[in-house]
Amino acid sequence: MAGKVVAAQPHPPFEYELFEGDSEHLITAVASSNHSTPWIDPAKLKLRHRIGRGPFGDLWLATHHQMTEDYDEYHEVAVKMLQPVQEENVKALLDKFDNLFLKCRGIDGVCFLYGFSIITGKICIVMKFYEGSIGDKMARIKGGKLSLADVLRYGIQLAQGILELHAKGIRVLNLKPSNFLLDKNGQAILGEVGIPYLLLGIPLPSPDVSPKLGTPNYMAPEQWQPEVRGPLSLEADSWGFACSILEILTGVQPWCGRGVEEIYDSVVRKQEKPLIPEGLPPSVENVLHGCFDYDFRNRPLMTDILHVFKSSHNAIYCDGGWTGLGSVTTSDKSSGNGYSEWFLLKDHLQVGDMVRSRKPPNACKSKNMDVPEAIVVGLERDTDQDGFVLVRIHGIHDPLRVPISTLERVTFGLAAGDWVRLKEDDKKHSPVGLLHSIDRDGSVAVGFIGLETFWKGDSSELQMAESFFVGQFVRLKANVLSPRFEWPRKRLGAWATGKIWQILPNGCLIVKFPGRLTFGDECSTSLADPAEVEVVSFKTCPGMVKKYQHLEDFHWGVRPLLIAVGVFTAIKVGVLAGKKMGRSKAKKLHSSVPLNDGQRVDGQSSGNSSNQVWFPPSVANILGVSAGSAR
Numbered sequence: 001m002a003g004k005v006v007a008a009q010p011h012p013p014f015e016y017e018l019f020e021g022d023s024e025h026l027i028t029a030v031a032s033s034n035h036s037t038p039w040i041d042p043a044k045l046k047l048r049h050r051i052g053r054g055p056f057g058d059l060w061l062a063t064h065h066q067m068t069e070d071y072d073e074y075h076e077v078a079v080k081m082l083q084p085v086q087e088e089n090v091k092a093l094l095d096k097f098d099n100l101f102l103k104c105r106g107i108d109g110v111c112f113l114y115g116f117s118i119i120t121g122k123i124c125i126v127m128k129f130y131e132g133s134i135g136d137k138m139a140r141i142k143g144g145k146l147s148l149a150d151v152l153r154y155g156i157q158l159a160q161g162i163l164e165l166h167a168k169g170i171r172v173l174n175l176k177p178s179n180f181l182l183d184k185n186g187q188a189i190l191g192e193v194g195i196p197y198l199l200l201g202i203p204l205p206s207p208d209v210s211p212k213l214g215t216p217n218y219m220a221p222e223q224w225q226p227e228v229r230g231p232l233s234l235e236a237d238s239w240g241f242a243c244s245i246l247e248i249l250t251g252v253q254p255w256c257g258r259g260v261e262e263i264y265d266s267v268v269r270k271q272e273k274p275l276i277p278e279g280l281p282p283s284v285e286n287v288l289h290g291c292f293d294y295d296f297r298n299r300p301l302m303t304d305i306l307h308v309f310k311s312s313h314n315a316i317y318c319d320g321g322w323t324g325l326g327s328v329t330t331s332d333k334s335s336g337n338g339y340s341e342w343f344l345l346k347d348h349l350q351v352g353d354m355v356r357s358r359k360p361p362n363a364c365k366s367k368n369m370d371v372p373e374a375i376v377v378g379l380e381r382d383t384d385q386d387g388f389v390l391v392r393i394h395g396i397h398d399p400l401r402v403p404i405s406t407l408e409r410v411t412f413g414l415a416a417g418d419w420v421r422l423k424e425d426d427k428k429h430s431p432v433g434l435l436h437s438i439d440r441d442g443s444v445a446v447g448f449i450g451l452e453t454f455w456k457g458d459s460s461e462l463q464m465a466e467s468f469f470v471g472q473f474v475r476l477k478a479n480v481l482s483p484r485f486e487w488p489r490k491r492l493g494a495w496a497t498g499k500i501w502q503i504l505p506n507g508c509l510i511v512k513f514p515g516r517l518t519f520g521d522e523c524s525t526s527l528a529d530p531a532e533v534e535v536v537s538f539k540t541c542p543g544m545v546k547k548y549q550h551l552e553d554f555h556w557g558v559r560p561l562l563i564a565v566g567v568f569t570a571i572k573v574g575v576l577a578g579k580k581m582g583r584s585k586a587k588k589l590h591s592s593v594p595l596n597d598g599q600r601v602d603g604q605s606s607g608n609s610s611n612q613v614w615f616p617p618s619v620a621n622i623l624g625v626s627a628g629s630a631r
């Protein structure tokens with residue numbers, strides 16, 4: 001049985017691996033340092049055998065020898081031996097672990113941690129040994145999948161544990177069935193306390209060691225490159241959780257059979273989503289669907305998932321439909337104004353809040369805002385995005401009743417989604433980013449390119465920045481010599497102009513270049529730092545040449561089309577000129593030279609002679625005919 005107390009024996013009867021070269025000085029230094037996490041003497045830990053090897057290290061079944069005057073006991077424990085880190089980073093990692101340990105020890109539904117140790121210079125997390133995992137259970141069942149009722153039951157237990165970690169600011173980032181443990185009562189326990197998050201920013205000595213912030217099959221798009229597509233948010237766990245639920249429901253791992261590069265290509269580049277099986281209660285299907293939104297701001301939080309799972313737990317399928325679905329209703333996947341229902345649930349208005357009309361995402365500020373500025377004076381249903389609020393607008397006597405989803409809170413002049421710039425540029429990241437949240441006390445969370453996590457500070461450190469929108473044309477500013485991301489050039493070496501195709505949650509622009517013809521696998525998009533680009537518009541392009549050059553940026557076909565039109569016009573002009581010249585020649589001939597029999601000069605009935613036109617040599621060259629005349 002897992003975690004049992006083994007009878008005291010002077011010499012443990014099991015074999016364990018002996019490691020050479022333990023960093024004695026490191027152990028002594030760490031053991032004597034002021035850590036609140038229990039230090040476990042490596043001499044008291046006997047590794048028995050390795051249970052598994054994951055991207056973040058090996059898992060060992062071990063025995064922990066505890067001896068006092070009253071007892072002498074051996075406990076079975078699980079030891080997660082992390083990948084080695086450079087010696088100078090050990091202290092930083094242990095400080096992080098200390099913080100994590102204090103936050104998550106004793107949370108119901110999360111694996112119990114005993115302490116840490118160091119074996120062969122590798123940090124070891126010592127935790128309770130459980131019966132097995134949901135992954136193991138699936139492997140034993142024919143078809144490898146569990147019933148919907150079991151999935152929802154386990155899902156609820158796990159979501160509760162994850163929610164508690166989230167409440168303490170911990171992102172798990174490695175949710176998967178093999179990390180969902182089962183205790184002796186059959187309860188699902190979260191077996192991962194956020195090791196990827198712990199390792200964030202700690203350089204690993206070997207480039208071969210997985211640099212990924214999670215397990216590829218379960219990783220959200222931003223998890224692959226958090227400093228480029230991030231920041232890492234709580235909603236990254238919604239993606240991983242949904243991947244795990246799909247796997248438990250279907251018995252098939254997301255992106256099964258694909259290599260790491262292929263998964264990256266599907267999830268990050270092509271923005272594909274794992275397939276959701278049919279036949280689920282609509283609210284469960286809806287929340288899972290929401291978990292796979294590319295923009296994490298539109299994903300549900302763990303609390304939303306928990307709510308849906310709880311409400312659907314007792315659902316029964318009969319007569320072609322689901323009954324007993326609790327209080328959750330399935331609304332349209334988006335709120336109709338471009339924001340997902342999950343997005344709108346993230347901020348709750350209160351009486352006294354300053355509000356304004358919410359502009360559609362990626363749209364220029366509405367010119368005719370219904371509510372440019374107002375104060376909330378009453379709430380009809382404060383927890384629901386379908387509710388209404390009463391707002392007082394300056395100059396209007398009676399309060400207006402407005403749908404809550406059409407309003408956004410403005411605090412200290414800022415609202416979530418605004419483009420902001422740091423007043424003091426710290427050079428470590430882009431100075432321009434997107435505001436994610438602003439509390440009523442002015443504390444803010446901002447996504448900046450170059451940061452893996454949110455920048456946290458005060459609204460007084462920010463100023464409004466120029467906004468960018470999907471569909472705008474942009475080019476690198478003239479003073480940018482080496483851009484943060486690769487940027488294509490035009491034929492003559494000038495930077496190309498591109499069109500914003502998508503805006504990531506940290507303000508990173510995904511730009512397409514419709515003016516460039518690309519072939520095969522050649523990448524047609526680039527990333528751009530909003531601080532390095534400027535908007536190009538037809539109106540503001542000075543002079544005809546620049547205007548024409550901007551026209552070429554709209555589509556690569558503009559140039560060939562204009563050449564064709566030019567050639568066609570030249571032909572037309574040539575024909576007309578030819579006719580004119582012919583007529584004047586004929587007139588001259590009429591007046592001075594007698595015509596031979598059957599010859600006509602008016603071009604009406606002399607066979608092909610009327611098609612004889614004169615071309616200047618340059619046009620004739622393009623057409624492939626001899627200069628002078630052609631048919």
Ligand SMILES: Nc1ncnc2c1ncn2[C@@H]1O[C@H](COP(=O)(O)OP(=O)(O)OP(=O)(O)O)[C@@H](O)[C@H]1O
Nearest residue numbers: 052053054055056057058059078128129130133178
């Ligand atoms: N505390 C534990 N008690 C019992 N079994 C465990 C415990 N922790 C993990 N396991 C089981 O051990 C196996 C290996 O775990 P390990 O954590 O090494 O692999 P992983 O989850 O694939 O990798 P990683 O967590 O590094 O991504 C898993 O299948 C898991 O079910």
